[in-house]
Amino acid sequence: xxxxxxxxxxxxxxxxxxxxxxxxxxxxxxxxxxxxxxxxxxxxxxxxxxxxxxxxxxxxxxxxxxxxxxxxxxxxxxxxxxxxxxxxxxxxxxxxxxxxxxxxxxxxxxxxxxxxxxxxxxxxxxxxxxxxxxxxxxxxxxxxxxxxxxxxxxxxxxxxxxxxxxxxxxxxxxxxxxxxxxxxxxxxxxxxxxxxxxxxxxxxxxxxxxxxxxxxxxxxxxxxxxxxxxxxxxxxxxxxxxxxxxxxxxxxxxxxxxxxxxxxxxxxxxxxxxxxx
Amino acid sequence: xxxxxxxxxxxxxxxxxxxxxxxxxxxxxxxxxxxxxxxxxxxxxxxxxxxxxxxxxxxxxxxxxxxxxxxxxxxxxxxxxxxxxxxxxxxxxxxxxxxxxxxxxxxxxxxxxxxxxxxxxxxxxxxxxxxxxxxxxxxxxxxxxxxxxxxxxxxxxxxxxxxxxxxxxxxxxxxxxxxxxxxxxxxxxxxxxxxxxxxxxxxxxxxxxxxxxxxxxxxxxxxxxxxxxxxxxxxxxxxxxxxxxxxxxxxxxxxxxxxxxxxxxxxxxxxxxxxxxxxxxxxxxxxxxxxxxxxxxxxxxxxxxxxxxxxxxxxxxxxxxxxxxxxxxxxxxxxxxxxxxxxxxxxxxxxxxxxx
Numbered sequence: 001x002x003x004x005x006x007x008x009x010x011x012x013x014x015x016x017x018x019x020x021x022x023x024x025x026x027x028x029x030x031x032x033x034x035x036x037x038x039x040x041x042x043x044x045x046x047x048x049x050x051x052x053x054x055x056x057x058x059x060x061x062x063x064x065x066x067x068x069x070x071x072x073x074x075x076x077x078x079x080x081x082x083x084x085x086x087x088x089x090x091x092x093x094x095x096x097x098x099x100x101x102x103x104x105x106x107x108x109x110x111x112x113x114x115x116x117x118x119x120x121x122x123x124x125x126x127x128x129x130x131x132x133x134x135x136x137x138x139x140x141x142x143x144x145x146x147x148x149x150x151x152x153x154x155x156x157x158x159x160x161x162x163x164x165x166x167x168x169x170x171x172x173x174x175x176x177x178x179x180x181x182x183x184x185x186x187x188x189x190x191x192x193x194x195x196x197x198x199x200x201x202x203x204x205x206x207x208x209x210x211x212x213x214x215x216x217x218x219x220x221x222x223x224x225x226x227x228x229x230x231x232x233x234x235x236x237x238x239x240x241x242x243x244x245x246x247x248x249x250x251x252x253x254x255x256x257x258x259x260x261x262x263x264x265x266x267x268x269x270x271x272x273x274x275x276x277x
Numbered sequence: 278x279x280x281x282x283x284x285x286x287x288x289x290x291x292x293x294x295x296x297x298x299x300x301x302x303x304x305x306x307x308x309x310x311x312x313x314x315x316x317x318x319x320x321x322x323x324x325x326x327x328x329x330x331x332x333x334x335x336x337x338x339x340x341x342x343x344x345x346x347x348x349x350x351x352x353x354x355x356x357x358x359x360x361x362x363x364x365x366x367x368x369x370x371x372x373x374x375x376x377x378x379x380x381x382x383x384x385x386x387x388x389x390x391x392x393x394x395x396x397x398x399x400x401x402x403x404x405x406x407x408x409x410x411x412x413x414x415x416x417x418x419x420x421x422x423x424x425x426x427x428x429x430x431x432x433x434x435x436x437x438x439x440x441x442x443x444x445x446x447x448x449x450x451x452x453x454x455x456x457x458x459x460x461x462x463x464x465x466x467x468x469x470x471x472x473x474x475x476x477x478x479x480x481x482x483x484x485x486x487x488x489x490x491x492x493x494x495x496x497x498x499x500x501x502x503x504x505x506x507x508x509x510x511x512x513x514x515x516x517x518x519x520x521x522x523x524x525x526x527x528x529x530x531x532x533x534x535x536x537x538x539x540x541x542x543x544x545x546x547x548x549x550x551x552x553x554x555x556x557x558x559x560x561x562x563x564x565x566x567x568x569x570x571x572x573x574x575x576x577x578x579x580x581x582x583x584x585x586x587x588x589x590x591x592x593x594x595x596x597x598x599x600x601x602x603x604x605x606x607x608x609x610x611x612x613x614x615x616x617x618x619x620x621x622x623x624x625x626x627x628x629x630x631x632x633x
Contacts, residue, residue: 170361173328176348177355178375178430188378192365 039254042247054248059224060233067230068256070141071209074148078205079198082156089157090164104157107150112214119147120219139221144229147215152205159201160194167193196271203264210257278339278433278466279304280325285334287320294320296490298334305464307457309471309481313513317490318470319438325468326355326436338433351434354427354465358439360419362411368422369407372397375430397425400459417448424456428463437469441476453480474514478502486510508626511551518557518596520550520620529625532591534569538625546627554599556622559585559608568617571596576612578602585610587618 043051054060089101107115123130123137123146130137137143167190175185213231220227230253237246280302287295294317302308310318323329325336327348335344343351363371372394376385385393398404401421411419420440427435440456441449457480460467471477477484478498486493486501486509494506505511522531527542529535529550536550560568571587574595578584583605587596596618600608610616 168359168361170357170359171363173348174355174357174361174426175363175374175378177326177328177351177353178378178426179349180374180378181349184378188374189363 036254039247039250042244043251046244046248051248054245055252059228060230060249060252062225063228063230063233064252064256066141066144066228067210067253068260070144070148070229071206071212074145074152074209075202075206077145077149078152078156079202082153082201082205083160083194083198085153086157086160086164090161104154107152108154112151112212113218115150116147116215116218119143119150119215123219138219139223139227141227143219143221144216144227147219148209148212151212151215152209155204155208156198156201159197159204163194163197196268199264199268199271203261206264207257207261210253280434280466280468281337281340282321282325283335283337285321285324285331285336287317287324287329287331294490295324295331298490298492300485300492300495302466302468304339304466306466307460307480307482308466308468309477309484310468310487311471311474311477311484311513312487312493313472315489316487318472318487321487322436322438322468322470325434326353327351328355352430352432354430354432354435356420356423356427356435356437356440358442360411360416360423362419362422362426364411367408367410368398368403368414369394371411371422372425372429375426393429394425397429400428401425415448416444417452420444420452424459432465435465435467437467439470439472442471442473449476456480478514486513488513505624508549508551511624511626516554516597516599518552518554518620519594520552520623522548522550524548524625524627529623531569533566534591535566536620536623537567538623541625544627548625548627550620551624551626552620552622554584554597556620557596557598558619558621559598559600559610560617560619561608561610563617568619570615571618573610573612573614573616576605576610578605587616589618590615 046054085100085104089097089104120138120143121127123143125131125136125138127138137146171189171193172185175189176182180188211231213229213235216229217232220229220232222228222232230249234246234249234253237243237249280300282298282300282302285295285298286293296317298317298321310322312318320329324331327343327346331344335342337343338351348355363374366374373390376390376393379385394407395404398407401424403418403421403425406414406418411422414422420443424440437456441452444452453476456467456469469480478501481498483495483497484501485495488509494501494510496504501510502514505514511517520529520531520536522529522534522536524530524538524541524544524546525535527537527539529538529541529548538548538550541548563570570590572590573585574588575586576583577586581602583600583602585598585600585605587598588594589596598618
């Protein structure tokens with residue numbers, strides 16, 4: 001690696017490339033790649049058939065569907081409402097705006113278990129909110145979605161906010177003077193500018209939701225085949241000292257997330273091409 | 278379409294941007310709104326477009342009061358200084374936007390839109406660029422797209438906010454000539470804001486000179502340049518030399534030095550005389566009292582003209598003269614020489630009316 005770098009070395013006026021690049025690689029290896037590769041190393045002690053059997057166990061398959069499905073739905077909900085919150089916070093002046101702006105970060109700061117317990121009590125059949133619905137929310141996939149939406153909220157708001165802030169007013173005025181209605185201006189001019197940030201926010205919220213454990217276990221009810229999320233299956237296996245089984249499932253999750261994130265990045269790359277040539 | 282602005286005032290907080298402005302603009306005119314930054318020219322333009330509300334007064338388009346009509350219904354084309362192109366749309370989509378957002382009833386068919394857009398792109402000489410995105414265009418090209426986009430909706434008034442302000446000198450000159458041509462072809466009433474006097478003098482039918490939220494003078498470029506109504510207009514339309522003195526028998530006196538001011542025979546006031554650099558003549562010998570001795574401090578040769586900075590020997594004030602290169606060579610002067618300066622054309626303002 002070092003050799004090939006030296007050979008290709010070009011003069012640049014920005015200093016410190018080798019230092020920062022070297023540190024980046026070391027850091028990424030230690031913090032991300034090494035732990036992740038341990039998952040694969042661990043799993044290698046399994047035979048192929050054992051591995052296949054573990055990951056295709058009906059309980060595991062049901063949990064993949066649940067985890068990916070709920071994380072996806074929660075991500076979508078967050079894109080919609082997160083964008084709206086960012087819009088309100090940037091576009092309008094009202095008393096308490098700063099406070100609401102601060103509230104947005106709360107799901108980050110709160111220990112996830114606390115959030116989980118709070119949400120479970122609220123949405124339980126006899127809880128403050130749950131009592132108004134004649135169907136169950138806690139202990140169903142619906143409850144999981146609510147918990148995942150809660151913890152993913154800040155991502156979309158915080159990625160869309162700066163873009164909205166920097167949006168030039170002139171572009172909207174140009175649209176209005178060309179005869180567009182406010183709605184047309186919003187849909188055709190403002191939203192397209194926000195899409196890249198919304199997608200980034202979505203992928204962050206989605207990946208966070210995929211790995212979420214603390215808040216979900218309380219509200220999910222954890223019924224096998226119905227409300228058991230993949231991280232819980234991994235936890236259960238760990239508690240039974242089935243480390244290899246846990247890492248096998250983890251590999252499936254990891255590859256799934258990787259493929260989805262890659263796909264999202266691809267969409268984003270195609271979109272950004274318009275803006276920055 | 279003719280435009281009437283009647284007693285319009287506008288404040289932003291405690292800052293009064295426009296103070297009781299009234300202007301009549303005839304149909305088909307090309308008007309320059311000229312003034313320094315903060316003079317209210319852009320505010321007036323934005324009020325005409327409906328992008329800004331007004332505090333007092335009214336605006337009439339063809340005699341119809343449109344003060345409270347939204348920008349969308351004013352049929353005004355607006356070109357922004359920084360183009361304000363839609364960066365996620367191609368050149369074609371940008372130009373077509375104004376037609377595509379029309380309500381279904383009045384919206385032209387796809388083919389009609391394409392035809393119209395192609396015509397406009399041809400007009401702005403960008404027909405080969407229709408699939409590019411704004412970020413792939415140069416500044417001049419972007420401004421031409423912005424113009425085509427504004428023209429697509431067939432506006433009755435075209436408003437341009439410092440349209441060439443962000444472009445380099447050569448492109449700017451090209452574009453303003455082109456704007457003039459365009460205007461000769463289409464005769465749409467156009468108003469453009471500029472702080473560049475040369476641009477205003479070059480392009481406009483009439484110039485509105487603004488300062489401090491008020492109109493200083495309205496007139497053709499020639500009128501405004503040759504007969505400025507106030508020291509501000511004189512000063513703003515070009516470089517000036519100032520001679521302070523007292524009027525006496527049709528002369529502006531300053532100690533020994535006197536300049537003839539034949540229009541002020543009866544006046545005996547303190548007055549300020551203004552002379553353009555190109556109206557200053559440099560002589561090597563003292564012939565009469567209408568010249569004043571000065572020392573050459575700098576000589577700049579700028580292309581075909583020569584700018585000479587002088588310092589008066591009597592009171593140390595600085596003067597600026599502009600000569601042709603030929604004249605300069607014949608004079609055989611150099612830095613440090615003492616020469617005699619003769620103002621040829623003097624414009625006198627009596628400071629009672631105007632404080633400087």
